[in-house]
Amino acid sequence: MALRNNYARKSIYVNSIFIHQGVKGEGNEHVLRELIKKFIPKRYGVGTGEVIDRNGKQSRQCDIVTYDKYISIFVSVIFSTFVSSRSGLCSD
Numbered sequence: 556m557a558l559r560n561n562y563a564r565k566s567i568y569v570n571s572i573f574i575h576q577g578v579k580g581e582g583n584e585h586v587l588r589e590l591i592k593k594f595i596p597k598r599y600g601v602g603t604g605e606v607i608d609r610n611g612k613q614s615r616q617c618d619i620v621t622y623d624k625y626i627s628i629f630v631s632v633i634f635s636t637f638v639s640s641r642s643g644l645c646s647d
Contacts, residue, residue, distance in 0.1 A: 562590055584618045591619070600624050 569582035588601045595601070600622050606614040 558590075562586065580618075588619055591621070595621065598624050 565586045566583050569586060570579050573579045573582060584603065588603070591601050602620050602622070603616070603618055604620050605616055606620065
């Protein structure tokens with residue numbers, strides 16, 4: 556219950572200080588990514604970006620991407636992460 560309240564409090568704060576819906580969405584996604592990081596093993600990363608398969612085909616932009624840091628080939632550019640499909644999981 557405390558965890559849900561903490562997440563809700565941060566989300567309400569983000570939504571109260573920004574007007575633009577896209578910025579609000581990015582803020583809420585950031586809060587959720589930080590929450591996920593607390594519960595997964597350290598070997599996994601959490602970000603936002605695209606998943607790329609071995610043929611170079613890219614997914615749509617994913618709000619949340621989890622990946623295995625040890626087997627993943629990824630490139631981080633500004634705020635987006637490009638992750639190989641071998642280790643990336645995507646949710647949008």
